[in-house]
Amino acid sequence: MKILVIISSTHMGNTRKIAEAMAKNAPVTIAEIDSVSEHDLRDYDIVGLGSGIYFGKHDAKIIDFAENLSDTSTPYMFVFSTSGTGNLDKNNKPLIDLLKSKNKIVLGSFGCKAFDKFGPFKLVGGINKGRPNENDYKQARMFIESVMQKYKDLNTKTVK
């Protein structure tokens, strides 16, 4: 099994840290959004898309990439994010819905709070200092294991 995790992690590198935690226990290759094209997806069974949340959304480049996916790339995908709020459902839903509209099967959604010193938070030294932390990395590793398990379940043929 081969997994490609595509990230945009421009603010503090928080999302990259989560991707690196996933790569510890799983056959994950990490790629920056600027360095991938859909052509690169052909060798992978599962593709994950992750970024920080900027003004309520995933990075525009991640959204643009998802909008341009065709039926030729793997249908098995997952979504993750890091953010100031850690509001997983609200933050990830638009990208999940977009992927579903492109006939992709979303195997999971992950998110966590992360260090944020944007705008007014800079004045107070930032919020969520120390995040992501060891527990977030553990959750990320458990998440990628659940994604792999779902992929296996969907691809196991029942012999009668």
Ligand SMILES: Cc1cc2nc3c(=O)[nH]c(=O)nc-3n(C[C@H](O)[C@H](O)[C@H](O)COP(=O)(O)O)c2cc1C
């Ligand atoms: C320009 C900008 C806008 C942001 N907007 C939000 C937001 O709308 N909601 C939120 O929860 N966090 C927001 N954040 C915090 C980031 O989502 C958070 O720090 C995230 O972990 C950054 O990920 P990265 O370090 O991988 O880029 C914003 C940060 C920046 C720099």
